[in-house]
Amino acid sequence: MPDLLTHVLVGSILGTLFARRVSGKPAATTTVVMLGALLPDLTKIQIVVPSARMEVLLGVPFAWHALHTLGGVLLTAGIGALLVNPTNRRRVLGLLLAGATSHLVLDSFLLKPSGYASPMWCPFITTGLPTPGLYVSYDWWPTLVAGVLALIVFLRTSQRISEHQ
Amino acid sequence: MDSRRARALGILVLVCLLAGMFVWAGSITPNPAENRYPGNTELLEDYEAYIGDPVQISGPVVHTEPVIIRISNSHESREINVQNFHPSVSVGERIVVFGTVGDDNTLDSDDAVVREPWEAKYMYLVSFVGGLWVLARLVNGWKINTDRWSVEPRDTPRFSWGGGEDA
Numbered sequence: 001m002p003d004l005l006t007h008v009l010v011g012s013i014l015g016t017l018f019a020r021r022v023s024g025k026p027a028a029t030t031t032v033v034m035l036g037a038l039l040p041d042l043t044k045i046q047i048v049v050p051s052a053r054m055e056v057l058l059g060v061p062f063a064w065h066a067l068h069t070l071g072g073v074l075l076t077a078g079i080g081a082l083l084v085n086p087t088n089r090r091r092v093l094g095l096l097l098a099g100a101t102s103h104l105v106l107d108s109f110l111l112k113p114s115g116y117a118s119p120m121w122c123p124f125i126t127t128g129l130p131t132p133g134l135y136v137s138y139d140w141w142p143t144l145v146a147g148v149l150a151l152i153v154f155l156r157t158s159q160r161i162s163e164h165q
Numbered sequence: 166m167d168s169r170r171a172r173a174l175g176i177l178v179l180v181c182l183l184a185g186m187f188v189w190a191g192s193i194t195p196n197p198a199e200n201r202y203p204g205n206t207e208l209l210e211d212y213e214a215y216i217g218d219p220v221q222i223s224g225p226v227v228h229t230e231p232v233i234i235r236i237s238n239s240h241e242s243r244e245i246n247v248q249n250f251h252p253s254v255s256v257g258e259r260i261v262v263f264g265t266v267g268d269d270n271t272l273d274s275d276d277a278v279v280r281e282p283w284e285a286k287y288m289y290l291v292s293f294v295g296g297l298w299v300l301a302r303l304v305n306g307w308k309i310n311t312d313r314w315s316v317e318p319r320d321t322p323r324f325s326w327g328g329g330e331d332a
Contacts, residue, residue, distance in 0.1 A: 003287075003295065004292035005292060005298075006291075008299055025306065025318050027302070027305075027325075028306040028307060028318035031299065031302040031303055038299055050238070052206070054187075060191070065190050069186075069190070072183065075182055075183045079179045082172050082179070083316050084317065085313065085316070085317045086315075112221070113221055113277050114276075115263075116202075119193070122190065123189070126201075127200050128199065129200070136280070138288040143291060
């Protein structure tokens with residue numbers, strides 16, 4: 001991943017742009033996309049409980065990495081959508097998936113010494129796809145770029161709202 | 166058709182599918198022909214099996230000239246002598262390196278990424294900020310309706326600035 005803050009900032013940009021178009025509360029809408037942008041990094045649970053320990057515990061192959069794949073986020077976003085009230089369900093599903101997909105897309109540009117990204121489009125594509133290697137996860141400049149863009153989008157949207165009032 | 170039972174069943178089905186995906190993902194083995202390279206885990210389990218193969222491993226630098234990194238999992242570790250490695254590194258930095266496994270704990274390096282200790286701290290710190298931000302927004306704009314056991318947007322956020330909606 002680029003750091004989580006960058007993902008969340010990109011989620012806020014997308015969320016703010018979507019909030020103009022979908023019905024519902026703009027701030028609440030934006031939050032859902034930002035939450036979606038966190039979903040793939042639920043895989044970081046492996047820092048606390050490594051996949052290898054789960055394999056020993058359960059006696060079957062096990063990889064938390066499934067959370068950081070398209071199939072995984074379809075399921076976690078689905079669970080998220082079922083937790084909200086029916087009127088918001090489909091909208092929340094779409095917004096969570098938008099955020100989560102933006103995360104996976106950004107991560108597919110990460111620099112890897114092998115030149116190939118981890119297979120994050122499972123179960124649809126199981127091979128590692130070539131990565132352009134634009135940044136590493138601890139570069140600070142993607143955060144800065146995302147932060148400036150998020151600020152511009154936020155200010156322009158606020159301006160629009162106040163013009164309409 | 167939105168009884169509490171149907172929703173609970175739906176969630177249960179998705180959780181089971183997710184559990185299935187964990188197992189399935191765990192059973193996918195590295196395969197260089199599909200650009201999935203063996204890593205620390207495989208090399209620690211059976212070093213000899215990967216001699217001559219491409220791998221991508223990572224670990225802290227424990228020695229410079231020659232560059233040696235330590236790869237480890239929760240219960241074992243191994244020191245690998247990284248050859249043909251040109252970036253200058255110091256002890257404590259972490260490298261991810263792609264190369265070919267040689268005899269006697271060596272790796273012929275093709276390409277590598279170096280991470281300094283402060284960069285890891287930076288990453289964890291800003292990631293924490295990102296997580297906290299989303300949590301605060303969720304608590305501010307959404308609520309749990311205990312009558313229906315569902316999550317709903319608040320009619321008015323707990324806190325909003327500038328009197329606007331975009332808190």
